[in-house]
Amino acid sequence: MFLFVLFRSVWKRIKGALLWVITTAIVIGLLLGILYGLVGKVDFTVRHLSSSTTTFPSTFTAYSRNQPCIGSASHQCSAYSASTASEKTWTMHATFPEYVVALATIVGSVLFSIFGGVGIACLPLGLIFSFIRRPKAVITRSQYIKEATELGKKAKELREAADALHQEERSGSKGRKWRKNVKAVEKELLLLEDDVKALEEVYPQGEKAETSWALTVIGYLAKLVLGVLGLIVSVAWVTHIVIYLLIDPPLSAFLNEVFIKLDNLWGLLGTAAFAFFCFYLLVATIAGAMMLGLRLVFITIHPMKWGATLMNSFLFNVGLILLCSISVIQFCATAFGYYAQATAAQEIFGHTLQSLRGIKYLYKYNVFQIAFVAFAGLTFVYYIAFGWRRRKPSGRFQLSS
Structure with missing residues (x-):
């Protein structure tokens, strides 16, 4: 009898969960299908060009930097001298997987702009100020x-x-x-x-109290070293975003040129550096989510602690990583467009996504990049003003009535 009651209770919960999952999947599928049918199109602007012909020259001495094109009176090629009336718009449907990735990227980019901008500053500065606030003695x-x-x-x-x-x-x-x-x-x-x-x-207590204190001191020194290295990487990231993405035309390719020079030294060195910067950006996003989750009341607290993390916290943070990882890929494909040219990521996130109707303007005007830099600057100011202070006890705890 007990087993029958237990099985009935478990089956009831499984049936309710399956009902919610199926209903949610149907609703999301319908919404994606409707949106894909209405605005799932890509607009490409092209120009219809034409130029005169001439006999193949016997020598090329007539061509120079001041005379690069055919014709004695031409100092610019047709692509530069064409009128605006030659511009045409090609419209085509994006594939459904690309459209789903694009929508997921938009949602992830909103979270990434907030958490990533906060994390790119709080990750290294948190380690440095943790060393500054360290206990000096037993x-x-x-x-x-x-x-x-x-x-x-x-x-x-x-x-x-x-x-x-x-x-x-x-x-x-x-x-x-x-x-x-x-x-x-x-x-x-x-x-x-x-x-x-x-x-x-x-x-520290026990027989190994002195060893525990020595490890504590070494741990804070390691935080200082990692914090300084992380601060260098964070400054390089923000500088690259400003001079390569926000300024038009870009002042320099910066990290793109660094990766290319590292590839010239050894084939996989530039790729490893590229992967490191992408991974650092994802870790900074998680660090920003942890910081805001502990300080803002309206965000659910999901801390990750060694040996003391609940399963729902694991699921929350895994979902956050999966959602933001798409945005990190898109962000890196844009930021390292010169290095990652002619790749599948550049094709999806660089051309299709930035030409999709209703979405392209967010990337055309660098909305997410500006928000990222703004949150990074605000977090930096916050840490400089308050990060070095020790947290004071909050006093007697009371429930709100």
Whole structure:
């Protein structure tokens, strides 16, 4: 009897989940089909050119930089001297997979502009300021007891608040205030865990206490080194975006030329550097999501901690990586267009995506690149102003009434 009741309960949940998945898939499929039929077209602007002919010359001494074209009176070729009336627009349907990738790229680019812009600055600066805020020495036993007592009181308050929220949930009063209090308890719990970890760092215990303190010191030195290297990469990224993408015409190909010169030194060296910059951009996006998730109330907190990460946090961050990875590919294909020319990524993200109706204007006016640089600048100013400060205790925790 017990197995029958258990099987019935599990089957009910599976059936409900399948119903939601199938309904969601049908709705999304219909929306994509309608949008693809209406605006899933690519517009290419071309010119109809014509030029005169002449006998094949016996020598080419008549041609120079000042006289590059056919005809004694021509100093420019037909592509330069053609009138605007020669411009025509070719319209063709994009393939359905390309259109789905384009829509996913738009959604991912919005998140990427925010999280990536914040992360490109907070990733290296967070490591550097973590070294600046590092504990300078081990505390005494009396100080440890005092701090541990305060943390114990804070843990008791959070336990009482969690029990009160659990009682509200069982009574069925899960309103807006209840969700706000749950987020507040989750945030305070994460901060409490950080405080406990910081206390364990400054007062290592056990037979290997001296070894633990030495490893702590080495760890903060490693953060400083990685932070400085990351800051160099972040500055190179932002500089490249400004001088190659935002300024028209570009001042320099910058990193594109660096990759090409590295390829000349060794075949895979430029490719490895290209992959490193792309991977760094993706890691910076995840770092930005972590930072904003811990500081903004309206974003669900999904922390990634060694040995203490919940399954829903894993799923959230995997989904974020998958969604933003498409935008990272598109962003890198645009930023490194000179190096990645004549590739499949450049064809999809460089030509088709930037010529798609309704979407091309976002890339024509560099909306996402400008937002990326703006968020990076704001984050840099924030860290310079407040990043070096230690976090003060928030005091007694109370639920909002």
